Amino acid sequence: MTDGSMVLHYAETLMPRKACFVARHLRSPVAFRPIDLGRGEHKGPAFKVLNPNGKVPVLVDGDLVLWESDAIMMHLALAAGSDLWPTAAREAVEAQRWLSWAAHEFNPQAGTLYFEHVIRPHFGLGDVDAAADATARKRTRAGLAVLERHLSGRTMLVGDRLTLADVAVAITFPYAAAAGIPLADYPAVANWNARLEALPFWLDPFPQAAAAH
Structure with missing residues (x-):
């Protein structure tokens, strides 16, 4: 505690x-x-x-x-x-699976799009690396297809409530428009993202940004 x-x-x-x-x-x-x-x-x-x-x-x-x-x-x-971290053992293991998948599979790809299109221009790091962008875009689509299959008929990734799994996997989505992450091509993913966007602080988690509004 x-x-x-x-x-x-x-x-x-x-x-x-x-x-x-x-x-x-x-x-x-x-x-x-x-x-x-x-x-x-x-x-x-x-x-x-x-x-x-x-x-x-x-x-x-x-x-x-x-x-x-x-x-x-x-x-x-x-x-x-x-209960953002599930207390039931089976749900905790399932949440950990998605955290691991986010860290090792999905976010390195979607995160590359974020880096190329958000971080590079923000910090003046030069032009987009076209090869890295193309590879990441293809692999991000593969990850979104995995999510689309899993989320069809589901509210959240684990059970019917928000968990840390949702936070970890969807963390690039607030930058989707700027980074070119094609959420609209995956309806179940887009619906899940809309549920996340309805949460307080999802789109404005940083305290300084919130204070400026």
């Missing part, structure tokens, strides 16, 4: 988006600390004490320092006693 002293170090990028959404969805007792990627704050010695990989997000909860967004999401869910 948390003692209420959690600090979430984040930037307005893909993996921190997961942690920020879960923290705000659960109304967790978290202080949000933005990290300036443009100035290289995540590569500085002070930050690398927290995460030697030099990446966000990082959650500090007392003497516990967690990096990796899926672990942070799970910690937040468990600390809140939330």
Whole structure:
């Protein structure tokens, strides 16, 4: 359990988006600390004490320092006693399957589209890598086809309620228009995405962005 002293170090990028959404969805007792990627704050010695990989997000909860967004999401869910992480063993295993699939299969492909079309222009990293874009687009479609088959007749990925599996797998979807992720070609996926978009904080998980509205 948390003692209420959690600090979430984040930037307005893909993996921190997961942690920020879960923290705000659960109304967790978290202080949000933005990290300036443009100035290289995540590569500085002070930050690398927290995460030697030099990446966000990082959650500090007392003497516990967690990096990796899926672990942070799970910690937040468990600390809140939330069913975002299923309590039934079979559903927990199923949720873990989708987290693993997102990390190793789907998000590296959809995340490449996000990098090429969102991150490159934002940080001035040059033109789109056409070969990487074409390969990622083909593999993203293959992943969307997997999701389409699974979601046909379903409300969410695991059971009929939101879990961390949905958050992990769909985290690129808020960038679908900019990144060219073809959700409209997969009706069950598009309907699932619409259900996610109806959730508070799904489209505006970052505290600074929300405060600006």
